[in-house]
Amino acid sequence: MEKLKKDEIEKALKNLDGWEYNENAIHTTIEFKDFKEAFSAMTRIAFEAEAQQHHPEWTNVYNNLEINLSTHDAGGVTQKDIEMATTIETLLFS
């Protein structure tokens, strides 16, 4: 899986809502109603991450969820990360 170039990543992120690229990863922060809503979303994402065998680095504090995606083996952002971000957006917001 090949590392994407900055302009490729930024182009892909235009199709998504609330993702930023920096430090060789793409990032988003999502605010939920409460902890239960946040953790429910995490559970749905967890199953997809496992299915895609591509796992986020994520931090949860109460109703807040920060997600960072990158492809360790490629040392940056690959198509796998764009796909995972797209999956997350579809799961949560459509």
Add this chain to the structure above:
Amino acid sequence: MEKLKKDEIEKALKNLDGWEYNENAIHTTIEFKDFKEAFSAMTRIAFEAEAQQHHPEWTNVYNNLEINLSTHDAGGVTQKDIEMATTIETLLFS
């Protein structure tokens, strides 16, 4: 809920395995077999956190889980955090 003193916290942590106190919070890092094991543990902890109405700040990367506990309203570590850490230890290691 009153903020505990440093020596009270360190005394309490002696009864737990792998927790450290610094920067006004207690911290542990747990390594699991894989993502599924890590997220399963998180799910068990999530239900307890919700029941105790005391939620961790936690970061997961694949099989790794970092947990930080503090009591926001008290500006530090309280008995609630010691209880939550004890709950986590009991859930996962007993």
